[in-house]
Amino acid sequence: MDVRSQISMVFHLDKCIGCHTCSIACKNIWTDRKGAEYMWWNNVETKPGTGYPGKWENQEIYKGGWVKKGDGIELKGAGKAKGLSNIFHNPHLPSIDDYYEPFTYKYLDLVESPAGDDQPTARPISMITGEPMDIKMGPNWDDDLSGSPDYARNDPNLEKLTPAEREAMFQLERMAFFYLPRICNHCLNPGCVASCPSGAIYKRGEDGIVLIDQSVCRGWRMCVTACPYKKTYYNWSTGKSEKCILCYPRIEAGHAPACMHSCVGRIRYLGVLLYDADQIQSAASADDADVMHRQMGMILDPRDPAVIAAAKANGVADSTIDAAQRSPVYQFVKEWKLALPLHPEFRTLPMLFYVPPLLPVMASVKEVDNSAQAEKMNATAKYWPDSWLYDTTTKAMFGTIDDARFPLQYMANLFSAGDTKEVADRLKKLMAVRLHRRQVTVGDVKPETVAEALADTGLTPQTADDIYYLTSLARFDDRFVIPAAHREQAIEMMEFTGDVKGNTGFGFKSGTAQRGA
Amino acid sequence: MNANALNLFLFVGLPYVALIVCVVGVLYRYRQRGFTVTSLSSQMLERKSLFWGSVPFHIGIVVVFFGHLLTFLFPRATLAWNSAPVRLIILEVTAFTFGLTVLVGLGALMYRRFTNSRIRAVTTRMDIVLEILLLTQIVFGLWIALGYRWGSSWFAADLSPYLWSLLTLSPETGAVFALPWVIKIHIVGAFLVVLIIPFTRLAHFLVAPLHYIPRPYQQVVWNWDRRAIRDPETEWSRARPRNN
Ligand code: SF4
Numbered sequence: 098m099d100v101r102s103q104i105s106m107v108f109h110l111d112k113c114i115g116c117h118t119c120s121i122a123c124k125n126i127w128t129d130r131k132g133a134e135y136m137w138w139n140n141v142e143t144k145p146g147t148g149y150p151g152k153w154e155n156q157e158i159y160k161g162g163w164v165k166k167g168d169g170i171e172l173k174g175a176g177k178a179k180g181l182s183n184i185f186h187n188p189h190l191p192s193i194d195d196y197y198e199p200f201t202y203k204y205l206d207l208v209e210s211p212a213g214d215d216q217p218t219a220r221p222i223s224m225i226t227g228e229p230m231d232i233k234m235g236p237n238w239d240d241d242l243s244g245s246p247d248y249a250r251n252d253p254n255l256e257k258l259t260p261a262e263r264e265a266m267f268q269l270e271r272m273a274f275f276y277l278p279r280i281c282n283h284c285l286n287p288g289c290v291a292s293c294p295s296g297a298i299y300k301r302g303e304d305g306i307v308l309i310d311q312s313v314c315r316g317w318r319m320c321v322t323a324c325p326y327k328k329t330y331y332n333w334s335t336g337k338s339e340k341c342i343l344c345y346p347r348i349e350a351g352h353a354p355a356c357m358h359s360c361v362g363r364i365r366y367l368g369v370l371l372y373d374a375d376q377i378q379s380a381a382s383a384d385d386a387d388v389m390h391r392q393m394g395m396i397l398d399p400r401d402p403a404v405i406a407a408a409k410a411n412g413v414a415d416s417t418i419d420a421a422q423r424s425p426v427y428q429f430v431k432e433w434k435l436a437l438p439l440h441p442e443f444r445t446l447p448m449l450f451y452v453p454p455l456l457p458v459m460a461s462v463k464e465v466d467n468s469a470q471a472e473k474m475n476a477t478a479k480y481w482p483d484s485w486l487y488d489t490t491t492k493a494m495f496g497t498i499d500d501a502r503f504p505l506q507y508m509a510n511l512f513s514a515g516d517t518k519e520v521a522d523r524l525k526k527l528m529a530v531r532l533h534r535r536q537v538t539v540g541d542v543k544p545e546t547v548a549e550a551l552a553d554t555g556l557t558p559q560t561a562d563d564i565y566y567l568t569s570l571a572r573f574d575d576r577f578v579i580p581a582a583h584r585e586q587a588i589e590m591m592e593f594t595g596d597v598k599g600n601t602g603f604g605f606k607s608g609t610a611q612r613g614a
Numbered sequence: 615m616n617a618n619a620l621n622l623f624l625f626v627g628l629p630y631v632a633l634i635v636c637v638v639g640v641l642y643r644y645r646q647r648g649f650t651v652t653s654l655s656s657q658m659l660e661r662k663s664l665f666w667g668s669v670p671f672h673i674g675i676v677v678v679f680f681g682h683l684l685t686f687l688f689p690r691a692t693l694a695w696n697s698a699p700v701r702l703i704i705l706e707v708t709a710f711t712f713g714l715t716v717l718v719g720l721g722a723l724m725y726r727r728f729t730n731s732r733i734r735a736v737t738t739r740m741d742i743v744l745e746i747l748l749l750t751q752i753v754f755g756l757w758i759a760l761g762y763r764w765g766s767s768w769f770a771a772d773l774s775p776y777l778w779s780l781l782t783l784s785p786e787t788g789a790v791f792a793l794p795w796v797i798k799i800h801i802v803g804a805f806l807v808v809l810i811i812p813f814t815r816l817a818h819f820l821v822a823p824l825h826y827i828p829r830p831y832q833q834v835v836w837n838w839d840r841r842a843i844r845d846p847e848t849e850w851s852r853a854r855p856r857n858n
């Protein structure tokens with residue numbers, strides 16, 4: 098057992114309001130530089146939708162991530178043979194138009210135009226060439242456009258759905274969507290690291306943050322291809338790749354990253370997970386259906402004495418172990434089994450987990466005549482005679498596609514490599530917690546209903562209350578349990594990143610003693 | 615200035631200046647300004663026409679470069695190979711073909727650079743200097759291959775000893791001084807290319823990522839020795855990172 102610690106995250110999707118505050122916080126700190134204007138280390142996309150860059154999930158286009166080969170795995174579109182032979186021209190590299198061409202407006206024309214008959218206008222100009230341009234695409238122009246032909250209907254996750262299911266999703270009266278905020282997942286088996294010919298990308302041993310050493314990167318741009326989440330970006334001006342650094346200067350000081358600190362919906366949680374690094378290879382090489390389970394299996398119980406001893410032997414600090422024991426991420430992911438990784442089938446073992454959204458999956462709120470259905474419903478369902486309520490019995494909730502606004506399969510394609518049971522389990526738990534709280538606060542739900550729902554999902558009232566607390570009431574310190582770097586270990590925080598803001602965005606890290614692997 | 619002085623400057627002074635500037639410049643740039651060492655790929659801004667430029671250019675220039683290098687390093691082997699006419703022809707035709715490949719690729723790259731507004735936005739003055747210099751080199755190289763046969767043989771017989779004599783600090787210039795001006799320009803151009811390596815994007819060929827091949831795929835970096843750090847028997851400060 099090789100115990101390592103990883104700063105990892107949970108995003109609770111039911112709570113995301115799609116405000117993009119997170120993206121702006123990140124942009125203002127890290128990517129307001131020449132060559133980085135188009136980069137959104139944190140972006141929020143509307144699902145169903147094509148996302149950013151367009152159709153990033155379609156690995157037949159972008160060739161990201163790992164694929165199984167024999168007993169092991171290989172990078173789909175990069176690696177030693179493929180990467181080096183494509184080094185002069187990488188056929189799978191997205192072009193800037195797959196993201197969008199960054200633009201601004203000639204505001205000065207508004208005040209400096211000579212007097213004339215017409216109002217002066219501020220024309221859009223490209224931030225690359227400085228020439229006037231027609232804006233075709235901008236950041237998050239897919240916002241809220243569920244059902245639109247350009248975005249939603251091109252969502253790669255729809256591929257495995259039947260035509261009927263797809264049509265049902267986009268009927269106007271049952272249309273639904275949700276937001277998917279994305280940052281780098283700081284994976285355990287990162288494609289970006291493996292694909293970098295220069296060896297500029299590395300995972301920090303102490304906290305698992307994946308970084309690109311800017312003075313070692315040579316612009317071979319294989320990482321852009323190899324990251325299946327398209328979370329490394331090529332800076333066309335400096336000729337270096339850049340990615341989310343999980344605000345490591347803030348993390349080292351014990352602060353939450355900017356996107357998480359500013360999150361309006363308070364959907365973000367950050368904490369330490371202890372995991373067994375010996376299992377990385379085998380977990381990443383498991384069968385498609387198993388990868389997710391194997392990944393969950395790598396996460397260790399921070400209260401287990403054997404784990405603690407092994408962690409200490411590996412140099413994990415006491416404060417980190419303590420943080421791991423109080424980690425909200427551990428609760429969501431392992432204890433309560435509420436969160437799932439995004440696209441585990443890409444096999445990078447992403448360490449950002451999502452609580453799948455409940456609302457788009459629930460039955461419609463339309464007023465209907467329930468009487469015919471009452472036959473089919475189980476005993477508990479009949480406690481709601483009102484025909485406009487959600488059908489909230491855990492058994493009937495996901496009955497058929499006619500009940501759900503979103504096919505469960507769609508969620509499963511996103512979060513569990515197509516395994517609907519995993520998603521359904523989590524959604525049922527969320528529903529059970531709601532029923533339980535409804536009973537506590539309003540009291541119009543029969544106790545037997547709640548008891549059945551809780552029993553169904555294996556929750557106790559106490560656990561349900563805990564989930565409710567961490568979901569809805571949790572304060573800042575509950576959501577972010579971050580062990581500050583030890584002063585004697587804090588290397589990178591010695592560099593004042595403000596010094597280099599405006600030229601490289603973050604500090605040069607050079608000459609660190611390289612040990613282990 | 616008389617012809618001899620000019621010759622001395624171009625074929626004795628210039629190569630030494632070029633080599634020293636190159637070595638010092640590259641070391642300085644690599645160590646102190648590592649951030650600037652990059653291939654500066656523009657593929658993200660334009661990728662279709664890049665393919666028809668970058669791929670033939672790079673493949674061609676790698677072959678041509680190693681052709682020159684090997685002839686310089688192993689003149690006798692080259693002459694031995696060339697002793698059979700068939701092998702000589704094979705060598706010359708191959709070299710010429712790859713030379714043409716470079717020409718085509720470079721032409722496509724330069725056309726792209728001058729016509730695409732996005733690429734113009736990331737073009738520096740040194741990029742243009744370098745491309746014109748390389749274009750001159752390749753044009754003269756092809757001209758020499760056609761007009762002054764057989765280059766591989768007389769390179770091995772005359773130029774290789776000259777270059778070696780430069781390296782051993784006892785320049786023997788007789789043979790070079792007597793060469794036709796077309797070849798002289800090609801040689802001087804080569805020294806100029808060496809000279810400007812540290813000041814251009816050309817430096818990226820020096821960091822060709824061959825160390826990727828033996829490397830394990832995943833890289834984890836510990837800022838401190840993780841096994842020693844919690845062990846009271848060791849002094850962890852022994853392994854103090856250098857950047858602190
Ligand atoms: S999400 Fe992409 S960039 Fe981030 S660690 Fe994983 S592979 Fe690398």
Ligand code: SF4
Nearest residue numbers: 113116117119360362
């Ligand atoms: S700030 Fe929070 S709520 Fe707003 S879009 Fe970002 S993740 Fe969603």
